[in-house]
Amino acid sequence: MIHFDRVSKRYPRAGQDGLRGVSLEIGQGELVFITGHSGAGKSTLLRLIPRLERPSGGRVVVAGVDVGQLPRRKIPLLRQRVGVTFQDHRLLADRSVFGNVALPLEITGVARREAARRVRAALDKVGLLHKETSYPEALSGGEQQRVGIARAVVNRPPVLLADEPTGNLDPGLSEEIMRLFTSFVSIGTTVLIASHDLELVERFGHRTLTLRQGELVGDRPAREAV
């Protein structure tokens, strides 16, 4: 589903490369953690997949498409197929929970009634159907994170990326959020989670890629029975 072939990313005016010669293969329906210290290249790796960044060298292939070579007009379609959640949620303060989750469907022009049905299905999935009329400021950090996840999955993307999804959450909530991501794998979604929380990553026992200074230095397979 996701294939990196000797991918490097050099940022203009930066001292250190974001990624250096990274090759990897991630299958459909896999859940993979990406770990490493701050600045190791985790966000860079994720951002290359929906073409938020372009590789400086090598190829990034998503569902058979070389995304670095994708014509500009095809980028929106790629981004519909790759759901992304960020640590800081990036919810719109002037929109309700419902309005935030509906945003990707408005952009793709889904009819209002179908959109409402899908928004409610996504909110139900993250356990927040009862908060659909609330505004982000009235929600806890964990609830905001779950709204971000609902928004990322409302288009039913085959690929879901999460950049430090548990960054500001207490351990109990972190575990709950991780379980939520795991549940998408059971419906065939490919899930990549960047996290520096080694203890949490270890506890779940999924396949884990380790980056150090932009290089892939570890690829540990999933433990049995995860």
Ligand SMILES: Nc1ncnc2c1ncn2[C@@H]1O[C@H](COP(=O)(O)OP(=O)(O)OP(=O)(O)O)[C@@H](O)[C@H]1O
């Ligand atoms: N937009 C940018 N411009 C210049 N340099 C950048 C940019 N984004 C990242 N970098 C550099 O690329 C390297 C990898 O950064 P990246 O954000 O991918 O790491 P990370 O592992 O996600 O770190 P963190 O855990 O702190 O988010 C770092 O040296 C960083 O300074």
